[in-house]
Amino acid sequence: xxxxxxxxxxxxxxxxxxxxxxxxxxxxxxxxxxxxxxxxxxxxxxxxxxxxxxxxxxxxxxxxxxxxxxxxxxxxxxxxxxxxxxxxxxxxxxxxxxxxxxxxxxxxxxxxxxxx
Amino acid sequence: xxxxxxxxxxxxxxxxxxxxxxxxxxxxxxxxxxxxxxxxxxxxxxxxxxxxxxxxxxxxxxxxxxxxxxxxxxxxxxxxxxxxxxxxxxxxxxxxxxxxxxxxxxxxxxxxxxxx
Numbered sequence: 001x002x003x004x005x006x007x008x009x010x011x012x013x014x015x016x017x018x019x020x021x022x023x024x025x026x027x028x029x030x031x032x033x034x035x036x037x038x039x040x041x042x043x044x045x046x047x048x049x050x051x052x053x054x055x056x057x058x059x060x061x062x063x064x065x066x067x068x069x070x071x072x073x074x075x076x077x078x079x080x081x082x083x084x085x086x087x088x089x090x091x092x093x094x095x096x097x098x099x100x101x102x103x104x105x106x107x108x109x110x111x112x113x114x115x116x
Numbered sequence: 117x118x119x120x121x122x123x124x125x126x127x128x129x130x131x132x133x134x135x136x137x138x139x140x141x142x143x144x145x146x147x148x149x150x151x152x153x154x155x156x157x158x159x160x161x162x163x164x165x166x167x168x169x170x171x172x173x174x175x176x177x178x179x180x181x182x183x184x185x186x187x188x189x190x191x192x193x194x195x196x197x198x199x200x201x202x203x204x205x206x207x208x209x210x211x212x213x214x215x216x217x218x219x220x221x222x223x224x225x226x227x228x229x230x231x232x
Contacts (some may be wrong), residue, residue, distance in 0.1 A: 009156065032219070034220065036223075041204075041226070041228070042225055042226065043120075043122075043206055043223035043224050043225045043226050044159075044206065044208075044221075044223040045223070046220060046221075046222075047221055059199055077160065090158065090159070094219050102219065103149075103161060103174075104219060104221060106158045106159040108156060108157060108158035109156075109158050110130070
């Protein structure tokens, strides 16, 4: 079955330090990959997406992610975090199918906590 | 501005009552989705609709119902049959739902439902 695993439920980090949020997925077919951010009591906002082409994808707020097909991973990185990056981050995968098999599957989220 | 609106932001329900959560989008998207979010569980799909007058059950449809009479509207009813309805509910939409569509989803701000 299709699944998405976010390897860390919580990641504490100090301000201006680099961070990596890890995401692995299982799929035997081509996929589209997404990272979303959610601030408290708000909806989800798209950070970045991989559809095809370059495996290094740049998004908003200085985030980037690298698609690694052989390791079925799509880790999110930022070289220097700010207090304002404190939020929950969700990785999502869509298999290239039609119908219900092509719906987004979300990971359980990683809470990033940036400390001063 | 184009976007998705959800109302109300907070909703309180007595046990045994049905309640309806509103979701409206002016993005001209064909597909709409309802998710339930509980702490530490990520997003779980309740119902989705790929086109007007058609909708399909997601992973946790029991105790919920939807309608899709207009392209821009996708209301969710939480019925008394839903045993544990207290949660954060998110509505989303995407341009298409076919095999080639990215299905990048745009989210509303959410409705927090509390059963008293």
